[in-house]
Amino acid sequence: MTLRDIINKLLRRQPASASTARERLQLVLAHDRSDLSTELLDQMRKEILEVVAKYVEIDMDEGAVSLETEDRMTALVANLPIKRTLNGKIKLIEHASQEQESDNSSENTEQSIKNQ
Amino acid sequence: MATDTRVILICSGKGGVGKTTLTANLGISLARQGLSTAVLDADFGLRNLDLLLGLENRIVYTAQEVLEEECRLDQALVKHKQESNLSLLPAGNPRMLDWLKPDDMKRIVEMLKEQFDYVLIDCPAGVEDGFKNAMAASQEAIIVTNPEVSAVRDADRVIGLLNTNAIKPVQLVLNRVRPKMMASQEMLSIDDVTDILALPLLGLVLEDEQVIVSTNRGEPLTLNSVNSPAAKCYLNIAKRLLGEDIPLIDPVEESSGFGAKFRRLMQTKIF
Known part of the structure; x- marks a missing residue:
């Protein structure tokens, strides 16, 4: 500014x-x-959320998938807020393997798919 | 006979941003440096390079007749009146559309490479066949754009196509720059455009009424009035193309006086 x-x-x-x-x-x-059209982007967002929701409990309404561009590289950035238990731990879905415990400090999981 | 000829495509996507004017002035500037230069008007549907160079009455044959072996290449080449190192070759006749294919363009450029140091191809607007033909014969490219949303968007499309076709280097010329508007932040800045398009800047050309005067006369600015702001810019672009290290001027920094100081203060980034 x-x-x-x-x-x-x-x-x-x-x-x-x-x-x-x-x-x-x-x-x-x-x-x-x-x-990518907005509809396709929205559909992709839903599918990504569904996959991630199999493993951790996430806020299905908050997740956002957006396109970001820098230096002619376009990145697809998915921002998926994870719900936490009362003691601050990440809620895991029961059938997911125990190795899935992730770093407590991270609030979000970020996935980015890069393309030209 | 020339070896290592540089074949440079001058393109923009959007029409009317200054491709042909840049081609004419670069052609004159390179020729002035003693380099034998050919300018090829690939925009044969709406050709205008002849008009800007003042050669419109001297065209007899085009590349089309050369390819059909109706004439020799040197018969089709139109030598510039004052600058004998510069020759113009129109690709074709406006009445004969659709005949040219990418391979034809390659053949004609191969012929030009035998006798010229530089071949500048003035590309038609758009991203359709005319553009693809011109691109097929090129090695490197100069993108011309204006600091306006539509021109930058179209330039981005063209850059994408050049990248997929392994044309490099691709350099940027920002044309019709208005320092005052940039200073008051009512025009995209140099950095805005180079950041968005992610291209190295070969140079910028200041908005200059003399450009219109020169096209009226059919004498490119770089031919005579080298003191006009735009002419200086064109000359610098030619020198950088030849590898000379000419520093880029910041048009906002260049303006002086109280008004300019105030505008610079207003541009200060707070956060």
Whole structure:
């Protein structure tokens, strides 16, 4: 955020258009580069959640799958919040193997699939 | 006879961003450096390179007649009046669309490589057949874009296609830069565009009314008025292309006076 942005915010003026242009471009390019539609992305999100939900208890409503772009590399980032027990441990689904106990400090599991 | 000819595609995706003007001015600048240069107008449907170079009345044959063996290559090449190191070759006649295939383009460029140090291919807008033909014959590319959302988006599509076809290096020319608008953050900055497209910047060209004057006359800016802002930019681009280390100017830093100081202050990143 620049000084101009802050002044604009204080005066409730529209922000300078360059930042709007940048944000709109980044979003449209992430989709152009991947050829993924929002519906496909949503379907993928559901399926990923279902697979992960077999092993750990996760918040099915909170999970988000998004496209992020940096240096012409587009990453598919899935952010899946894990529910915790009262004593802070990660809730494991009973049939999952005991080796699945993960690091307590991690709040989320992140998966990223990289493509060009 | 030239060895190690560089064949450079000049493309943009979107039309009207300044491909042909860049091709004409680079052609003149390279020729001025003593390099034998050919500019090939691959946009034969809507050809304009002849007009910008002031050679529109001197075209007799095109690459089409050369390939059909109706004439020799040197009969089709149009030598520039003042700059004898520069020659223009139109790919084809506007009335004859659809005849050209990627292999035809390769053949014609192979012929040009035998006698020129540099071959600049002025690519048609779009990402369809005309673009694919032009790309087939190229080794490296210059992407021309403007600091505008539509031009940058289209450039990104083209970069993707160039990458899949192993064209490299691909370098960026940012055209029609308005320092004042950039300073007031009402125009995408140089960094915005290079970050989004992830390409090295070969140079930027300042918005300059003289460009229109020069096209009216059919005399590229670099030919005469080397003092115009855009002409200096074109010349720097040509020098960098030849490997000279010419530092990039920051258009916002360049502007001086109280107004510029104030604009720079406003641009300061707080967090």
